[in-house]
Amino acid sequence: MIQTLELPVAGMDCAACARKAQRALMRVPGVQSADVLLTAEKAVIQFDAGLATADALRATIEKVGFSVPQAVPAAAEAPSGHLLEAKALQRQLFTILGILFGTILFVVVIGEGLGLFEELTSRVPMWLGVLVVLAFGYPIFLDVLRSALRREVTSHTLMTVGAVAALAIGQWATAAIVVFFMRIGEFTERHTSERARKLLKEMTALTPQTARVLREGVEREVSIEAVVPGDVVIVRPGERVPVDGVVLEGQATFDQAAITGESMPVEVEVGGKVYAATLAKLGYVKLSAQRVGRDTTFGRALQLVEDAEANRGRVQRVADRFSAWYLPVVATIALLTWWLSGNLLATVAVLVVACSCSFALATPIAMMASVGAAARQGLLIKGGKVIEALARCDVMLVDKTGTLTTGRPQVTDLVSLNQHDEAELLRLAATAERHSEHPLAEAVRRFAMERGTAALEPEQFESLPGHGVRALVGGKTVEIGNDRMLKTWTDAHAVAEIAQRFEAQGKTLLFVAVDGRVAGLFAAQDTLRPEIAEAMVAVRAAGIKQIELLTGDNERTAAAIASPLGLAWRANLLPEDKIGIVREFQRQGHRVVMVGDGVNDAPALAQADVGIAMGGGTDVAMEAAHIVLMREDWRLVAESVRIATRTMRVVRSNIGFTALYNLLGLSLAAFGLLPPIYAAALQSIPDIGILANSSRLIRVGEAKHD
Known part of the structure; x- marks a missing residue:
């Protein structure tokens, strides 16, 4: 039996992380498909329940270095949240200190190369330099080691080999610079991923976690998970609506920007619909809950935004395949460089300059940003x-x-023929149309109501798609429809001249027949x-x-x-x-x-x-x-259409820039024209350029929403 499981995945910082978890899941026997979504921080897995279990899938994710958070009671969340904040702060401080140290070291090394400084780095003992490299690069080196034990090559593997090779030839400063730029790239990817996730977090924050419901005549506040369709929900001014529902009692003004992107408030009365995540501005209402949780309009919208990354297009699939082949190609170029030239520095430069993350990031961040920004509009x-x-x-x-x-046409004219009384014809037509959902049927019923004519219950009713309706009313067969139905009646010519006059005015006609004879017509007009x-x-x-x-x-x-x-x-x-x-x-x-x-x-x-x-x-x-x-x-x-063309323009420029940049960098490195230290500095530029380019889409969405 095939099942679908969604698991939260914490600890992913870049596209390579998501690919690593996805590859691990696909190797589990019984897994049919797996999408690990970086921005939504979750995995969507289809698997054969007879061959794989949810526990095994959780264990697989944890085995590759990520965590699967468990649902915990609200009371238990505070310590966990404080612990996460402490870890995040620690990581930020370490990153800031590393960037300061790396920047100073980079300036010193460049200055030495230009003859501006004395040989300062050569005075540092080699063992101390090695310790600096290991301390600064420890998290990355540990991840590379774990991947190697699983026989996996990541984007950091080649750079780590390059850093180790630099240490082997006594250039600890070069190795430190390589690690420095690895951390810069990692920080930039994490920052941009967080910006994309911000769209999701802001949307998620709009959904109330509790609802005020009437149970046995008593008003109670319950968790949103406890609300079921049919519950009577109370919404007061200043509160967000927790469900999709219909107003049973009261009247209020709602800000529906979360759903429609329209900031103008909407007045809703008894019988009107309201949506989850909308904000009650003025008034007090009681609602009958129709949809709750993920089934609400807002919940489904949020699901679409979360799943945007999984819904890959052709360009993204090509980029993913290219990214998977890129690292082996770079490793081959490095080996050929060493074999043909014997230049270890050039080999190190080839390993260091390669940037595979940019290919993986070229599409998903741009798509996520656009889908999220569009949802807010x-x-x-x-x-x-x-x-x-x-x-x-x-x-x-x-x-x-x-x-x-x-979609709300208005009847403008009623013409009766064959001695039919106009009021009687209107009564027959409104009754025949009573159960039709077509906008023109609604227009006829509304017209009858305005004239004080009541629509009765037909004895029989039949809908004729693309033609009209047929009903039995007071023993008479009443047919109402378009000119296709008119052509089936023997005296259709009786209304031809009248019909032409109304049609020339751009009006839509409904023809009426009673017991097989044309009895009249309605002319209706819908406004653009x-x-x-x-x-x-x-x-x-x-x-x-x-x-x-x-x-x-x-x-x-x-x-x-x-x-x-x-x-x-x-x-x-x-x-x-x-x-x-x-x-x-x-x-x-x-x-x-x-x-x-x-x-x-x-x-x-x-x-x-x-x-x-x-x-x-x-x-x-x-x-x-x-x-x-x-x-x-x-x-x-x-x-x-503008969003689509703008997004694909960004994606194509990302991919083109990355391909050209990597081709140039690899060529210069392989021919010994790009020293390892400059290769390390240049390695992170494609990531930064692509992320900055994709971030334009986030900024556009934020500006429009504001």
């Missing part, structure tokens, strides 16, 4: 491969109702979202040149909507037709992004290279689409 992106795919898209297909338009024109300009500027409207409406309505926006259009489409159009573009070699409402368009969203759902966090949208807009704002569509 109300954009849920399901991982790195989605970002990569979106950056390559050149065609955008767009649904109309609920996507380009607000106010930001659409601005957003379309931004989408094209972001790189999507071909945008096409797909709608089930007729040609006149489609043209009236699409033409002012400069869009191509296709009309009279069924849901399955949209999938065919997506596939048609894909067969032509295009990369397609589909934008829909996340309900009727779910199949097309799933088929597209990237599906963007304006679902506001609905289950269907979360499952079918690759990107979910937590607020229905088309400017987020353009922003998602």
Whole structure:
């Protein structure tokens, strides 16, 4: 039986750490897949429960030098937290002292080489120099030794060999400088990883750890894990909502920035929905809990951000494979250098200048930063491969109702035929549409309510996807639908002229038949979202040149909507037709992004290279689409494309810079043109450059959120 297990992993500082733990897990019999996520600090493992156990997997992680924290009671957390803080402070002090010493030593050695200082390092006894190197490099050397015992080669292995070789030829200062820059690189990686983790920590901190619930008529404060769907939860002003729920009593203003990225407060009354992690500004409410914990909208968003690193794209997989082969290649170059030239210093320089971590870091930090920053703006992106795919898209297909338009059409006209009384026709239509979920059905029911006409319970009801509905009302067969259904009626010509007049105005028509004869029609109009024109300009500027409207409406309505926006259009489409159009573009070699409402368009969203759902966090949208807009704002569509292109630009520049830099460094070192001490100094530059470049994405996200 295949099971999935998530384990927290503490002690990882760089991408090499995550790879080491991942390789160890994959060697465990029964493990099908393992993703060790540096930024989320966890391992996601799929394994055969008959061959492997959770305890064995924990032991494997601990055996390679990391820890698997256990859940502990709140009372026990304080001493543990203080101990961790003390260790972190100790490590920081040691790092600061090491950097100061290393900087001074580096300046002295360079000064000696330039003739600015007397030979100071030569006066230091060799045994003392060896002690300095061992003391400063102890944590790294111990890790390399443990890896060697497991027959593993890490990014620090080659540099450690280089440091030992420098000691062997009596150059303790060179060995110390090598270790110094190893520690600098390690510190930089840890710092940048922590910055990426900061996004997760800030999001996690928004979720309350307790909730105030009514149990047996008594208000009690319980842990969030103890809340179950159906509980009545109380939220007071200034508190964050602990669950997704519906307001049962009261009224309040909520800051929903944590969910939608929109800072403007929203007024919620009885019957309205509220989401976990949103902040109650004013008012007091009682909620009926619908989703709790990881099942809440915010919990699922947090899960997507955590899993972003595991959802690797093609570029990241190539970088991972290259990184795995890079160290053996460098070792081979070093051996060839020694064999062909006999120059031990050049060999040491080759080992020291090699920088493999930068290849591993080129992609994941950038992806994590972008997915986290997007989530804070109300954009849920399901991982790195989605970002990569979106950056390559050149065609955008767009649904109309609920996507380009607000999804709340209003009935503007009612025309009755064949001596049917208008009020009676409205009653029959509203009753027939009572159980339909289509926006036009809702518009008919709303129109009837405004006219004081009550919708009754139909005796029979049948939904006809892509056409309309059929119901039995008071012994009469009532059919309501689009022009596809109209064509099946014998007297369809009776409304042709009226229909043309309304369609020319860009209105959508619903035709009504009673007992097989046309009885009238409804004309409805849906308004375009106010930001659409601005957003379309931004989408094209972001790189999507071909945008096409797909709608089930007729040609006149489609043209009236699409033409002012400069869009191509296709009309009279069924849901399955949209999938065919997506596939048609894909067969032509295009990369397609589909934008829909996340309900009727779910199949097309799933088929597209990237599906963007304006679902506001609905289950269907979360499952079918690759990107979910937590607020229905088309400017987020353009922003998602900008995020993707910006991220891939950073990733490609990272990889290109690393490849060129390492090629140049290895060449100079192998030909003896780069002394070991300069090789050590140059070794950490790719790491620092890549991390600084990727950090731009974190800063952009922080600036937009602020």
